[in-house]
Amino acid sequence: MIRGVTGRYHTGVSSPDPEVSVAITPSIGRVVWYYPPGHLPHEQPFAAIVAHVWGDTRVNLAVFTAGGLPMSIPPTSVLLVQPGAEVPAGGDYCTWMPYQIWTEKQRTDEAREKEKLSAISRRPVEEGSPLPADG
Numbered sequence: 607m608i609r610g611v612t613g614r615y616h617t618g619v620s621s622p623d624p625e626v627s628v629a630i631t632p633s634i635g636r637v638v639w640y641y642p643p644g645h646l647p648h649e650q651p652f653a654a655i656v657a658h659v660w661g662d663t664r665v666n667l668a669v670f671t672a673g674g675l676p677m678s679i680p681p682t683s684v685l686l687v688q689p690g691a692e693v694p695a696g697g698d699y700c701t702w703m704p705y706q707i708w709t710e711k712q713r714t715d716e717a718r719e720k721e722k723l724s725a726i727s728r729r730p731v732e733e734g735s736p737l738p739a740d741g
Contacts, residue, residue, distance in 0.1 A: 628710045629688050630702050632659045638686065638700040640669050645697030652677070654700055663688065667700060 632638075639651035650672070658666035663686050669677040685699040689707045693699065702710075 628690075628707065628714050629662060630706060630710050631662060632656050632665050632686055634659060636706075637703065638665075638667070639703055640667055640681070640684070640700045641697040642669075642681075643696060643698040651701075658682075662686070665700065 634656055636656045638654050638656060640654035641651050645651070652669050652671060654667040654669040656665045657668045657680070660666070660683060664683050665686050666682045667680055667684055669680050671677060681698070685694065687693055687699050687701045689702065689710075693701070
């Protein structure tokens with residue numbers, strides 16, 4: 607489960623929304639939050655850009671330190687923790703930002719709603735039954 611989000615960064619306390627269980631497909635150039643080895647819960651994560659995608663849960667990163675400088679030896683094959691997945695203790699993983707999770711959840715919910723409406727409109731109407739109301 608993704609740790610709690612308060613304000614700008616993960617606090618390591620609780621899940622921001624236990625109902626969120628979408629998977630976001632990583633792609634080169636996407637921004638993530640990186641938690642280096644030894645990361646403490648009160649510390650902000652580092653900003654990172656996905657440099658290479660190994661799969662839905664493994665990426666190489668270009669990481670920027672708190673001072674805005676690129677990390678001299680960027681991490682490779684970093685665990686990308688998907689929403690709803692357990693966060694490993696001790697750091698060395700990355701997560702999507704809360705806004706990205708929220709946006710993907712909204713997109714997924716809208717797609718499901720459109721599918722439901724489409725299925726309803728394809729349902730055959732029996733002779734003599736009232737037509738569905740518009741609205």
